[in-house]
Amino acid sequence: MEEAPLLSIQQIGKTFSNGTVALRGMTMDIEQGSFVSLLGPSGCGKSTVLKIIAGLGNLTTGRVNWPTSNVDNLGRPDCEISFVFQEPTLMQWATVFENVWLPLRLKGISRSNAKERVEEALDMVGLHDFASSYPRELSGGMKMRVSIARALITRPKLLLMDEPFAALDEITRFKLNNDLLGLWEKFNWTVIFVTHSVFESAYLSSRIVVMAARPGRVVEDIDVGAPYPRDDEFRTSTAYNGYCREASNALHSAMDAGDHL
Amino acid sequence: MSDTPIEEIDIDPVEMRKAQALKREKIGRWLLPLIVVVLSIVAWDRLCVWNDIPHYIIPRPGRVLDSLITDWSLLIGSLGTTLLITFSALAIAIVGGVGLAVLFAQSKWIEMTFFPYAVILQVTPIIVIAPLIFIYVESKFAGLLICAWIVAFFPILSNTTMGLNSADHNLRDMMKLYGASRWQTLRFLRLPSALPFFLGGLKIAGGLSLIGAIVAEFVAGSGGVGSGLAFRILEASYRLNIPRMFAAIILISVTGVLIFMFMTFLSWLFLHKWHESAVKREI
Ligand SMILES: Nc1ncnc2c1ncn2[C@@H]1O[C@H](COP(=O)(O)OP(=O)(O)OP(=O)(O)O)[C@@H](O)[C@H]1O
Numbered sequence: 001m002e003e004a005p006l007l008s009i010q011q012i013g014k015t016f017s018n019g020t021v022a023l024r025g026m027t028m029d030i031e032q033g034s035f036v037s038l039l040g041p042s043g044c045g046k047s048t049v050l051k052i053i054a055g056l057g058n059l060t061t062g063r064v065n066w067p068t069s070n071v072d073n074l075g076r077p078d079c080e081i082s083f084v085f086q087e088p089t090l091m092q093w094a095t096v097f098e099n100v101w102l103p104l105r106l107k108g109i110s111r112s113n114a115k116e117r118v119e120e121a122l123d124m125v126g127l128h129d130f131a132s133s134y135p136r137e138l139s140g141g142m143k144m145r146v147s148i149a150r151a152l153i154t155r156p157k158l159l160l161m162d163e164p165f166a167a168l169d170e171i172t173r174f175k176l177n178n179d180l181l182g183l184w185e186k187f188n189w190t191v192i193f194v195t196h197s198v199f200e201s202a203y204l205s206s207r208i209v210v211m212a213a214r215p216g217r218v219v220e221d222i223d224v225g226a227p228y229p230r231d232d233e234f235r236t237s238t239a240y241n242g243y244c245r246e247a248s249n250a251l252h253s254a255m256d257a258g259d260h261l
Numbered sequence: 262m263s264d265t266p267i268e269e270i271d272i273d274p275v276e277m278r279k280a281q282a283l284k285r286e287k288i289g290r291w292l293l294p295l296i297v298v299v300l301s302i303v304a305w306d307r308l309c310v311w312n313d314i315p316h317y318i319i320p321r322p323g324r325v326l327d328s329l330i331t332d333w334s335l336l337i338g339s340l341g342t343t344l345l346i347t348f349s350a351l352a353i354a355i356v357g358g359v360g361l362a363v364l365f366a367q368s369k370w371i372e373m374t375f376f377p378y379a380v381i382l383q384v385t386p387i388i389v390i391a392p393l394i395f396i397y398v399e400s401k402f403a404g405l406l407i408c409a410w411i412v413a414f415f416p417i418l419s420n421t422t423m424g425l426n427s428a429d430h431n432l433r434d435m436m437k438l439y440g441a442s443r444w445q446t447l448r449f450l451r452l453p454s455a456l457p458f459f460l461g462g463l464k465i466a467g468g469l470s471l472i473g474a475i476v477a478e479f480v481a482g483s484g485g486v487g488s489g490l491a492f493r494i495l496e497a498s499y500r501l502n503i504p505r506m507f508a509a510i511i512l513i514s515v516t517g518v519l520i521f522m523f524m525t526f527l528s529w530l531f532l533h534k535w536h537e538s539a540v541k542r543e544i
């Protein structure tokens with residue numbers, strides 16, 4: 001018998017108050033421990049899906065089920081979820097250290113007790129020397145990395161990432177891709193990863209979900225069977241190229257399917 | 262590292278001009294207002310002399326200075342009284358304004374219910390409420406305090422309310438995601454977001470509480486304990502002691518300016534590290 005999925009999205013729809021139909025009849029399961037990329041044209045509702053999964057927006061129709069977690073009366077699961085927003089979303093008045101510390105601070109962990117883990121998280125994104133800087137003193141990509149460090153610090157069971165690496169240079173992105181994969185394997189996370197990049201999705205994911213726009217819906221579900229751990233060699237393999245082509249074709253047909261442009 | 266000496270690089274003439282302009286601006290900021298004040302005083306003096314204006318109508322600056330010096334102990338005591346009321350009222354306005362704003366921020370319903378009262382208090386001129394207050398309130402000090410408080414608390418309340426509601430929505434979502442309690446959201450997100458707004462309100466409230474105190478003193482008139490600066494002005498006007506009136510007015514203005522400068526400094530102190538309004542632009 002197959003293991004129950006971590007979450008199961010059933011026929012969700014979202015219509016904003018201004019009449020925009022962001023999602024309609026979207027259904028998918030997210031398996032425990034999988035690395036799922038959401039790929040789709042701009043404005044197709046990827047960020048909206050993530051927010052709904054995180055319990056941050058209310059649905060117009062459908063529901064999100066959590067078969068393996070206990071759910072509170074608001075429909076939120078008791079498993080640890082972290083979110084990397086599309087924008088850095090930092091507290092301007094707090095230092096980098098304090099920003100990363102926040103999730104632990106909310107759990108009542110003091111500065112000195114959190115120090116080790118904060119520093120570890122900052123190390124991971126290469127910002128060790130900037131712990132006492134303020135966000136306005138950082139570049140766009142550095143702010144994004146702070147936001148990633150903040151998401152990693154709780155060691156979440158489910159990690160939701162909304163184009164986290166879009167603002168970074170290629171070398172840094174490759175490095176963080178590898179770091180992320182390493183952590184994912186080590187801690188047995190489930191990751192839902194929104195991206196615009198076909199290549200990034202093919203490199204990282206165990207599964208690519210391609211969406212079409214207005215209304216947002218799933219048009220293609222690609223299983224990426226390549227084994228982990230993956231490294232830079234994988235980037236040059238024929239298998240990788242095959243997945244890229246497949247995802248790219250799906251994206252093109254998704255573009256045609258939506259009333260996009 | 263090579264040990265060849267680093268060549269002196271000529272400073273870019275554009276950069277140099279910019280630096281000089283900056284320096285000039287720094288000096289000008291103090292010098293220009295000072296020159297204007299000095300010129301105005303000289304003009305005041307000359308106009309009095311040339312037009313033979315009698316000193317009991319407009320005294321010359323020298324006479325005002327004399328009065329300031331001879332009446333100093335009298336005036337400084339009154340200033341103390343006025344300041345006591347001003348700062349007590351401001352302190353209560355801060356506690357009350359921020360407290361109410363936090364309460365409003367907890368629930369839209371509370372805000373909807375009570376905000377109109379705050380607006381009514383604000384738009385009704387203090388000068389027409391003050392006589393009633395002095396009828397109903399026995400203690401003159403308490404009456405003065407209430408008047409100054411009514412004037413000062415609204416900018417703090419309205420600014421802080423707006424600030425508490427202006428916290429970034431994604432950050433609010435994040436607080437929710439990490440299961441922050443109401444209190445934690447207030448403490449870690451909403452209060453810091455409101456700080457620049459609060460300080461803006463404080464800058465206005467500081468001046469207003471002084472004005473409120475003075476206006477209330479005028480209404481309260483003579484007698485009793487408090488004999489603040491407004492009382493001195495009234496008293497001097499009955500005695501046609503015009504120089505002392507001028508001296509008292511100058512003291513009030515200077516106090517107002519000092520309060521404003523202090524609030525500006527406070528704003529800078531809290532915001533210069535992170536807020537757009539206070540950080541130094543470097544590019
Ligand atoms: N607050 C809102 N009010 C009204 N419409 C909204 C709101 N937020 C998003 N939308 C609409 O919902 C649709 C999906 O938005 P969403 O942000 O999920 O897109 P996305 O796939 O994340 O796009 P991108 O890749 O550009 O980030 C868009 O068409 C947008 O116009």
Ligand SMILES: [Mg+2]
Pocket residue numbers: 046047048086162
């Ligand atoms: Mg988005």
